[in-house]
Amino acid sequence: MIQTPVIITFANQKGGVGKTTLCVTFANYLVTKGVRVAIVDCDFQHSIIKCRKADIKKYDVQYVPYDVLSYEANDKKAIISLIEKMHNDQSLDVVLMDSPGIHAARNKLDARMTQTAAASLKDVDVTLMLFEPTGEFTESELGMVEALRKAGPAIAVINKVDLLNDFAALEARKKQVEEFGIFDAIVTVSAKDGTGCEELFPLLKRYANPGPHYFDDDAFTDMPEKELVAELVREKALLFMREEIPHGIAVTVESFKERPDSDLIDISVEICCERKSHKGMIIGKGGQMLRKIASAARMDCEELLGARVNLQCWVKVREDWRDNDRLLDNLGFAKP
Secondary structure, eight states: OEEOOEEEEEEOOSTTSSHHHHHHHHHHHHHHTTOOEEEEEOSTTOHHHHHHHHHHHHHTOOOOSSEEEEOOTTOHHHHHHHHHHHHTOTTOSEEEEEOOOOOOOSSHHHHHHHHHHHHHGGGSSEEEEEEOSSSOOOHHHHHHHHHHHTSSOEEEEEOOGGGOOOHHHHHHHHHHHHTTOOOSEEEEOOTTTOTTGGGHHHHHHTTOOEEOOOSOTTOOOOSOHHHHHHHHHHHHHHHHSTTTOSSOEEEEEEEEEEOTTSSEEEEEEEEEESOHHHHHHHHOGGGHHHHHHHHHHHHHHHHHHTSEEEEEEEEEEOTTGGGOHHHHHHTTOOOO
16 A cells, blocks of 8 residues: 545635635645645636646746646546546645536536536545635535535635625634535635635645555556547647637547658547637638647647657537537547
8 A cells, every 4th residue: 555645626616716716825835835736627717727838938937836737527537547547646745626616507518517527526535615705505506515415525615714804704604514514624714815724734634545556657647649639639729719719619539640660640630619600710810720729739749649740630510519419429528
């Protein structure tokens, strides 16, 4: 048996509750204590990884205190593989996962994402659920609570206490959360100024239990290379077009061929979207946006595969694919 890193999920769908801010604040705090940390950014907006990349570019940073990995929460196979790999990583003490949370489904893809988010709670060591300090609990929050009843241990974190002047209101909120009867502890914090964050680490240490050796030490992932390439292309599309086309795209690798007696790999990728107007935006004026996406993805693919890559990207319209079970299955969005 070896000491494996504790994996902590930050969860709540309600926008603005401070989930991502607390995740980053906590990571920064742990680093100051000499803890080896990594963040897995599974939130739909991927704001942590975007800010990290922007900071590196803006400030020409050569050293970063912890790694930030970007994963899609709807890719169950990738998430499970990642968690198993993390459990085997002796170079880490704590892994923080910024989750997409549980939300009301607007289409079949949303429903599958919600099911995957709920299912992922069973695979972590402990979940931190964030709450606003005041107000009624939303339907999404109540759904998350019900999901946690069937999952592993959880800690409630009431954020934004810096906005409260009424101690009685905070105590009333703590009593409301306590009545759910599923949380091992309730902590009050301010992710903005760090108040209360020091109380979290001692609480979380109790969940860092020894675990089995899942993979060989040199195993990076058990995901097929084609799936990794598709994720890289989709990441670049979301990065460059996050305002225009939120999540209405999917990416599949149509062909992956290594040229004989050469270090060149020919890869053909299909970017699927729902509307003709979306197709025009993805391609861009004179093909500029598509070339930008393909160029950035190609560089990451070459680093991943250790070979030169000829990456061809094609854009196709598949109307309402997010509500089509057959297309969702074909595009890799399997039910959990």
